[in-house]
Amino acid sequence: MSALARWCHQHRRLVLAGWVLAILGLAAATLSLGASFRTAQTLPDSDSARAYALLEEAGASSSTTDGTVVWRSTGPVDAPGVQDEIATLLAQVAAVPGVESVTSPYTPEGAAQVNAVERTAFATVAVTDDVDVQQVRDVVEAAAPADLDVAVGGQGFSELPEPSHGTEVIGLLAALVILLLVLRSGWAATLPVLTGVVGVVASLLVVTLASHVVDLDSTSLTMAALVGLGVGIDYALFIVNRHRKALLAGAGVEEAVTRAVTTSGRAVVFAGLTVVVALLGMAVVGLGVLTGMGQAAAVTVAFTVAAAVTLLPALLGVLGDRVLSRRQRAALAAGEVATDHRPGRTPVSARWAVALQRAPRRVVAGALVLLVALAVPALSLRVGDPDASSDPVGSPSRTYADLMTPAFGAGVDAPLVLAARTPDAASARAFEALVAQVAEEPGVAAVRAAPVQDGQTVAVAGVVPATSAQTVETEDLVLALRDDLVPAAAAGTALEVHVGGEAATSHDLSAALMGRLPLYLGLVALLGFVLLVVAFRSVLVPLVGAVTNLVTLAVGLGAVTAIYQWGWGSELLGVGSAAPVMYIVPVIVVGVMFGLSMDYQVFLVSRMHEEWVHTRDHARAVRVGVAETGRVVAAAAAIMLSVFASFGLTPERIVSSIGMGLAIAVLVDAFVVRMALVPALMHLMGRTTWWYPRWADRITPHLSVEGPAPTPTAPTAVPVPAP
Structure with a gap:
C-alpha cells in the first residue's frame, strides 16, 4: 500500500488524467450503446410457477397484459352521451403504439364491466410490454370528459420505480455541511464528496454497460448509488482524517499521504472487500433481481475503494497542506503543536471514552434496553407486495383504486388463477366441482370458468378475491385453496391443480426469500466472525462483532416494519399508508447493513488493537480507540x-423503505453499538478480549488491517485523559 500511495502522489497528474479519461471513455460508450435494463422474470420453484408453466403448456398464456381505464359519472353511466364521450376516448387509447385491443363495457363482451348503482364502468386494454404507459395516461387525461372522473390502472399500466428522483443531491449537500463542520477546511470537506462521486459515477457507467450482458433491473442503479455514495464518502473521510493527523504531527505531504493510505487505506480495502462479499452473497437467495442489485452495488463499492486509494492520494498531493484549516497551518508555521480541535478543550470523544471506562455496566444495560426496544417491531415483519390501495392519496394509482374498489371490489385487479390438468372425465368433473365449491367460499367475490370440454386436458378458472392482493385475508384464501380445497377435490382422481395470480406469486416469492434469509444471515455472521478473527487474532472481538451486527440488522428491519408496515410515518414520507414490506427489502437491508457494520467495527477496533499491540494496556487501548476514532466515526455515520x-425521501415505497431502514440502522449502529455497547463490553471483558488459542495462532494467516504504526514525530493531536 505504501508503494501505491507514493506512486499516486508522485504521478498525481497522471492519476488524475487517467480517472478523467476513464470516465469520459465510459460515458462515450454508454451514450453510444445505451442501456439494456430488464427485470429478471424467473420465479423460484413454487405452486404459482407451476401454474404459469401449465398455462404456457396449454397455450393459454399471452404476450399481452391487461390494463384498465375506469370512469365514474354523476348521472347514469350508460347514458348515450357518456357512451359517445367514452367511445372517443377509447378510440384514442387504441391508437397508442403497443395497445393491442380495447374492450368497452358498452359491448356484449364487456357487459360485466358496468356497475349502474355506483355509476361506474371500465374498459379492458390489452397492451404489449413495449407500450408507453405515460403516453396512455397523457391521452386519457387529455381526452377525459370534464363531467367524468377517469383513471388508468391495472397490471398492464403499472410502472416500475424510476432509477432516481434526484433526492441524493440533498444527501450530498448535507454531507458537505457535516464535513465542513468537522474538518473546518473547505478543501478537506470537498475531497471525500468529490472522491465518492467520481467512484460512483464511474461505477454507474460500468453497470449501465453491463446491463447488455447481465440481467439487471433499472433499480440496480438506485441501489448502487445509495450504497456507493455512503461508503465512498466515508472511506475517503477516514483517509483524509489520517492524512491530516500526520500533517499535524509534522510529517511532509508525501509522508502523510503514505501513512494515511498504509494505515486507513488498508482498513478501507478490508472494509470494502467485506461489503463486496456481503453484497455478492445475495446470490444465495436465488432471485435474479436481487442478485443483479447486489452485483451492481458491489461494483460501485469496488470503484469507490479504488478511488479512495488512488485518486484521493493524488488529490491530496495536489492540495498539499491546504487540507488543514488556516489556524492549523498558522500553528505549524510558527512551530507550535497544531491540533484538530480547539486549544485547551478536550474533545467530546475523549471525554466520552473516559465516561465509558468509569461506568461500563450502566452503558451496556442502557444500550441493550434501547436496542431491544428498536428491534421488537421486526418480530411482526410481514413481507408482501403492496398494491395501489396503499399508495399516497391523490396519486394516479390511488385514484384508480378509489374508483374501482367501491364498484367492483378490492380484488378485481388481482384475480387468482386455478390452472388444472384434467387428463380424464373424472378429473374434469372434479375440477368443475372444485370451481363450484370455491364460489361458495368466504372471501371469494366471483369465479369465472368455462365448462371443461371433452378431450380438454388443461382447464382454467379465475377467482376474484373480495379483498386486495396485499391483505392477510387474500393470502389466507391462497393457503386455503392449496392446503384444503384443492387436495380435497383432487382426492381419488388424476386432477392436478395449481394456484397462480398476483397474490399467489407474491406469497411464493416472500416465502422463498424469507425462508432463505436465515441462511443468508448465518453466512454473513460467519463471514464477519472469520474476517475479524484473521484481522485481530481474537475470539471475543469477532464474537461481539458478529452478535452486535445481528442486533443492528434487527434494528434496521424493526424500523422498516414500524414505518412502512405499521404506518408510523409512512404518509409523512409521501409513500402512502401501511402495507406489507416489499419482499426484497429485508434481504437488501441485511446485505448492505452487514457490510457497513463491519466497516465501523474494523475502524474502531483496529485503532484499539494497534494501541494494545504497542502498550499491552487494555484499558488504555479501548480508551484511545474510542477517543481517536469517535469523532471521525460519528462524522462518517452522520454522512x-x-x-x-x-x-428515504423518494416517493417510491421500495427505495424509501431501503433508504430509511439503512439510515436508522446506521445511526444506531454507530452511536449506540460501536461507540457505546462494544467498547463498554470490551472494558468488562478486560484483557481476555484479546485472548487467542496458540494452536489457532499458528494456523491463522497474518493480516494487519492498518499496517505497522508509524513512529510519531510530535505529541498526539487528540489528548486522551486518564480516568
Whole structure:
C-alpha cells in the first residue's frame, strides 16, 4: 500500500488524467450503446410457477397484459352521451403504439364491466410490454370528459420505480455541511464528496454497460448509488482524517499521504472487500433481481475503494497542506503543536471514552434496553407486495383504486388463477366441482370458468378475491385453496391443480426469500466472525462483532416494519399508508447493513488493537480507540445517515423503505453499538478480549488491517485523559 500511495502522489497528474479519461471513455460508450435494463422474470420453484408453466403448456398464456381505464359519472353511466364521450376516448387509447385491443363495457363482451348503482364502468386494454404507459395516461387525461372522473390502472399500466428522483443531491449537500463542520477546511470537506462521486459515477457507467450482458433491473442503479455514495464518502473521510493527523504531527505531504493510505487505506480495502462479499452473497437467495442489485452495488463499492486509494492520494498531493484549516497551518508555521480541535478543550470523544471506562455496566444495560426496544417491531415483519390501495392519496394509482374498489371490489385487479390438468372425465368433473365449491367460499367475490370440454386436458378458472392482493385475508384464501380445497377435490382422481395470480406469486416469492434469509444471515455472521478473527487474532472481538451486527440488522428491519408496515410515518414520507414490506427489502437491508457494520467495527477496533499491540494496556487501548476514532466515526455515520435518508425521501415505497431502514440502522449502529455497547463490553471483558488459542495462532494467516504504526514525530493531536 505504501508503494501505491507514493506512486499516486508522485504521478498525481497522471492519476488524475487517467480517472478523467476513464470516465469520459465510459460515458462515450454508454451514450453510444445505451442501456439494456430488464427485470429478471424467473420465479423460484413454487405452486404459482407451476401454474404459469401449465398455462404456457396449454397455450393459454399471452404476450399481452391487461390494463384498465375506469370512469365514474354523476348521472347514469350508460347514458348515450357518456357512451359517445367514452367511445372517443377509447378510440384514442387504441391508437397508442403497443395497445393491442380495447374492450368497452358498452359491448356484449364487456357487459360485466358496468356497475349502474355506483355509476361506474371500465374498459379492458390489452397492451404489449413495449407500450408507453405515460403516453396512455397523457391521452386519457387529455381526452377525459370534464363531467367524468377517469383513471388508468391495472397490471398492464403499472410502472416500475424510476432509477432516481434526484433526492441524493440533498444527501450530498448535507454531507458537505457535516464535513465542513468537522474538518473546518473547505478543501478537506470537498475531497471525500468529490472522491465518492467520481467512484460512483464511474461505477454507474460500468453497470449501465453491463446491463447488455447481465440481467439487471433499472433499480440496480438506485441501489448502487445509495450504497456507493455512503461508503465512498466515508472511506475517503477516514483517509483524509489520517492524512491530516500526520500533517499535524509534522510529517511532509508525501509522508502523510503514505501513512494515511498504509494505515486507513488498508482498513478501507478490508472494509470494502467485506461489503463486496456481503453484497455478492445475495446470490444465495436465488432471485435474479436481487442478485443483479447486489452485483451492481458491489461494483460501485469496488470503484469507490479504488478511488479512495488512488485518486484521493493524488488529490491530496495536489492540495498539499491546504487540507488543514488556516489556524492549523498558522500553528505549524510558527512551530507550535497544531491540533484538530480547539486549544485547551478536550474533545467530546475523549471525554466520552473516559465516561465509558468509569461506568461500563450502566452503558451496556442502557444500550441493550434501547436496542431491544428498536428491534421488537421486526418480530411482526410481514413481507408482501403492496398494491395501489396503499399508495399516497391523490396519486394516479390511488385514484384508480378509489374508483374501482367501491364498484367492483378490492380484488378485481388481482384475480387468482386455478390452472388444472384434467387428463380424464373424472378429473374434469372434479375440477368443475372444485370451481363450484370455491364460489361458495368466504372471501371469494366471483369465479369465472368455462365448462371443461371433452378431450380438454388443461382447464382454467379465475377467482376474484373480495379483498386486495396485499391483505392477510387474500393470502389466507391462497393457503386455503392449496392446503384444503384443492387436495380435497383432487382426492381419488388424476386432477392436478395449481394456484397462480398476483397474490399467489407474491406469497411464493416472500416465502422463498424469507425462508432463505436465515441462511443468508448465518453466512454473513460467519463471514464477519472469520474476517475479524484473521484481522485481530481474537475470539471475543469477532464474537461481539458478529452478535452486535445481528442486533443492528434487527434494528434496521424493526424500523422498516414500524414505518412502512405499521404506518408510523409512512404518509409523512409521501409513500402512502401501511402495507406489507416489499419482499426484497429485508434481504437488501441485511446485505448492505452487514457490510457497513463491519466497516465501523474494523475502524474502531483496529485503532484499539494497534494501541494494545504497542502498550499491552487494555484499558488504555479501548480508551484511545474510542477517543481517536469517535469523532471521525460519528462524522462518517452522520454522512451515511444523510445520504440514506435522502433516498428515504423518494416517493417510491421500495427505495424509501431501503433508504430509511439503512439510515436508522446506521445511526444506531454507530452511536449506540460501536461507540457505546462494544467498547463498554470490551472494558468488562478486560484483557481476555484479546485472548487467542496458540494452536489457532499458528494456523491463522497474518493480516494487519492498518499496517505497522508509524513512529510519531510530535505529541498526539487528540489528548486522551486518564480516568
